Amino acid sequence: MGALNGTLIVETAERVCGEYCGKLLADFGAEVIKLERPGGAPTRQMGPFMDSIAGPERSALFAYLNTNKKSVMLDLAEAADQPVLERPVLERLLARADALIDDHAEPLTLPADLAERHPRLVHCLITPFGQGAPAEWQQARSINVINAGGWAYHTPSETTPDKPPLKGAGRFLSDYEAGIDAALATLASLYRQRRTGSGQFIDISEVQVQVNRVDCVLGRMLAGEAEPGPERTRYDMGGPATSFACKDGFLYLFMTTRAHWAALVELMGEPEWTKSFPDDWLEFHCTPDHVAEFRRHFAPWAAEQEKVPISEAGQKLGVAIVPVNTAADLLLSEQFIQRGFFQRLSHPVLGQGLYPTVPYKLSRTPVELATPAPALGQHNAEIKADHAAA
Amino acid sequence: MPLPERGGPLAGVRVLELTKVWAGPYAGKLLAHLGAEVIKVESRTNLDEMRAYGGVDVDAAPYFLSINQEILSVQANMKSAEGLDLIRRMVAQSDIIIDNLRPGAMERSQLGYEALRQIKPDIIQLSIKMWGNEGPLGYQTGYAPSFAALSGLNYLVGHEGDVPRGMNIRYGDSTVGACAALAAIAALHHRERTGEGQFIDLSAVETMTSLIGDSLFGWSVTSEVPHADGNFHPEMCPHGAYPCREGEWLSIAVANDTEWQALCRTIGAEALADDRRFASLDARLANHRELDIALSELTRDRGVLELGEALRAAGVPAFLSASSLDLCSDEALWSRGGYRMVSDHRNGTRPIIGPSWRMTPDEARIERGAPLIGEHNEYVYREVLGLSADQVDDLTLRKVID
Numbered sequence: 160m161g162a163l164n165g166t167l168i169v170e171t172a173e174r175v176c177g178e179y180c181g182k183l184l185a186d187f188g189a190e191v192i193k194l195e196r197p198g199g200a201p202t203r204q205m206g207p208f209m210d211s212i213a214g215p216e217r218s219a220l221f222a223y224l225n226t227n228k229k230s231v232m233l234d235l236a237e238a239a240d241q242p243v244l245e246r247p248v249l250e251r252l253l254a255r256a257d258a259l260i261d262d263h264a265e266p267l268t269l270p271a272d273l274a275e276r277h278p279r280l281v282h283c284l285i286t287p288f289g290q291g292a293p294a295e296w297q298q299a300r301s302i303n304v305i306n307a308g309g310w311a312y313h314t315p316s317e318t319t320p321d322k323p324p325l326k327g328a329g330r331f332l333s334d335y336e337a338g339i340d341a342a343l344a345t346l347a348s349l350y351r352q353r354r355t356g357s358g359q360f361i362d363i364s365e366v367q368v369q370v371n372r373v374d375c376v377l378g379r380m381l382a383g384e385a386e387p388g389p390e391r392t393r394y395d396m397g398g399p400a401t402s403f404a405c406k407d408g409f410l411y412l413f414m415t416t417r418a419h420w421a422a423l424v425e426l427m428g429e430p431e432w433t434k435s436f437p438d439d440w441l442e443f444h445c446t447p448d449h450v451a452e453f454r455r456h457f458a459p460w461a462a463e464q465e466k467v468p469i470s471e472a473g474q475k476l477g478v479a480i481v482p483v484n485t486a487a488d489l490l491l492s493e494q495f496i497q498r499g500f501f502q503r504l505s506h507p508v509l510g511q512g513l514y515p516t517v518p519y520k521l522s523r524t525p526v527e528l529a530t531p532a533p534a535l536g537q538h539n540a541e542i543k544a545d546h547a548a549a
Numbered sequence: 550m551p552l553p554e555r556g557g558p559l560a561g562v563r564v565l566e567l568t569k570v571w572a573g574p575y576a577g578k579l580l581a582h583l584g585a586e587v588i589k590v591e592s593r594t595n596l597d598e599m600r601a602y603g604g605v606d607v608d609a610a611p612y613f614l615s616i617n618q619e620i621l622s623v624q625a626n627m628k629s630a631e632g633l634d635l636i637r638r639m640v641a642q643s644d645i646i647i648d649n650l651r652p653g654a655m656e657r658s659q660l661g662y663e664a665l666r667q668i669k670p671d672i673i674q675l676s677i678k679m680w681g682n683e684g685p686l687g688y689q690t691g692y693a694p695s696f697a698a699l700s701g702l703n704y705l706v707g708h709e710g711d712v713p714r715g716m717n718i719r720y721g722d723s724t725v726g727a728c729a730a731l732a733a734i735a736a737l738h739h740r741e742r743t744g745e746g747q748f749i750d751l752s753a754v755e756t757m758t759s760l761i762g763d764s765l766f767g768w769s770v771t772s773e774v775p776h777a778d779g780n781f782h783p784e785m786c787p788h789g790a791y792p793c794r795e796g797e798w799l800s801i802a803v804a805n806d807t808e809w810q811a812l813c814r815t816i817g818a819e820a821l822a823d824d825r826r827f828a829s830l831d832a833r834l835a836n837h838r839e840l841d842i843a844l845s846e847l848t849r850d851r852g853v854l855e856l857g858e859a860l861r862a863a864g865v866p867a868f869l870s871a872s873s874l875d876l877c878s879d880e881a882l883w884s885r886g887g888y889r890m891v892s893d894h895r896n897g898t899r900p901i902i903g904p905s906w907r908m909t910p911d912e913a914r915i916e917r918g919a920p921l922i923g924e925h926n927e928y929v930y931r932e933v934l935g936l937s938a939d940q941v942d943d944l945t946l947r948k949v950i951d
Binding site: 160162163164165166175183187205206207208209211219220222223224270274288289290291292295296298299300301302303305306307308309310311312313314315316317320322323324325326327328329330331332335336337339340342343344346347348349350351353354359360361362363364365366367368370371372373374375376377378379380381382384385387388389390391393394395396400401402403404409411413474479481482483484485486487488489492493494495497498500509512513514515516517518519520521522523524 | 557558559560561562571575578579583584599603611612614615616662680681683684685686687689690691692694695698699700701702703704705706707708712713714715716717718719720723724725727728729730731732734735736737738739741742745746747748749750751752753754755756758759760761762763764765766767768769770771773774775776779780782783784785788789790791792796798800802804861862864866867868869870871872873874875876877881882885887888899900901902903904905906907908909910911
């Protein structure tokens, strides 16, 4: 049983942010009907593909983003001199649906008109800058959003001015973040719908999601308690924490207290060079010189270590040292295995795959990937028959 | 005195928070910004570190004030049996309880799920831990950059050829809080339908891993292990941030030949438009390093705002890479409520970062800044728990309320 069993969601979204929002809701057990244009959602045309051959059922991206959903192909485009035959199907679906997830800068129907026709519907619309922004801003892509929201400019920490800001992990980091806020706001609004019987229009700005995620850093600058500036390092913390190369990959060391330092000194076997550092240097003498001096000594030691054994030994002493895990490392991690984070699921074209799931384990309503991403129009007959003209 | 009605979709939902630092409080903030009544249990003997950073006045701590708007604060000493008993009585009046304390801390205080469901059978308990509540590494603790490193996310972030240094050191906690809030509301739906509460066990590391889900699944299909790739995108080129005058950067994402030709035209680079190395997407991808160098030479002397505007007008997505200074002076964010003012005990008002959503109708009002410690003792103890004034005075005198 899923937490959202019995909830019906229509997804007209076609970008990663909206499809991820729909996935989060589908994985909670909602019935999510994805409406696709003739030829299929654009994400079906985005790679990587099985055997590097493109095709609507061969995209790993689409397969990941659309688990537990149904697919209906509907032609909703306006065409001159031709009635839009399938609009009534959409209208009847919306009359029965609890929520609509969309991510088009120019939606098919104005939110106010939709609210008038379907007052019970929760309508969530995700766009780069939110409603009211100039049309040319709304063409922003993921890399534009993460740059406009400030995280790219400050990533990685300690970036020198000659290196470009970075897009973050993978292609779609800002889409995941926006999908989470969209799902959150939609679920909150569906809760209100249960109580009041009425819907709401939810207007999500992808850039504002980025900005909200840095509230306690940027918020202090906004309030004048910290100085904003053009430096790439303005979000940094200024301590020695960073990634270090080691024998079989990379380690991440985080260190801010006297206890962290004492534990690290012990882990390293109390080398001579550590004696020149005051016990409380991290708290009271954490100068750039000290940090540089520390790293000069620590890096060669780290280079001789293996990431997993040294991290385990360090954690036991109270050092916040961890391996920088690769994708391959995650599958071998006992912790991931025991929690069952990766789930096997068979897809008719892609075959058996290992799907990352969700970070929350709900004791009564565990998330389960029950069905793989649907084939294009797989549920046409079922859904269109239910919603054919009376 | 009853609290003012704030409206919003979660009006009528009561959340109890035993949280510290960022991830837990951020979850509470999002729920409060959606209209829930969120009560943070605090104690002077066991303060949220965020009340201590940046000064000596726990009621004017910048980090704390930047997160905890519309949160209520009640004091209860968790180290005393009586204090814990008061917390249990609050649980009996709540829908959701959130903690991000160290592994085992809730259970040691008799606030584990089995104990709490005796008090409130349909309680939803949300527990946030670095590795979740179970598993061989469940004992470990860490900080946001540690989650990001463990999760596989940081390995994917870095300039080509450099150590994968990961996202900015601040990244992670807030996203963990957002996923926590999401799971809590999902559980609320299940409770509405069935009357059942439940226990939610959230892993911060897995939250970060879920943000690279498509990269990991892609690897499962193609067997190509994902790695840090700078700003490379296999379906767009150019795709990156390009230098402009005065140290500014412009993000540009070109998806097809039409956009590429428009970019060349706008930037006055006829030579590039005709260059066979860059004639198609495949060609541009194969020569993306040369293209990045050539394009950077052309953007370097341009003003970032003027160039961005010209490119957008020509149909090429191009946007300023915002510094903290750019963000603080962003008028559009003010006009949409992305920044807004709340009340502040010391200065009257304080600017804060507003939620990412707007809702019509019935958006929750966000007007009150972060609470003074114990600001809502009276409300919680008298109105919610129904204690007498004498009882509250006595508890205060004996530092159970501290």
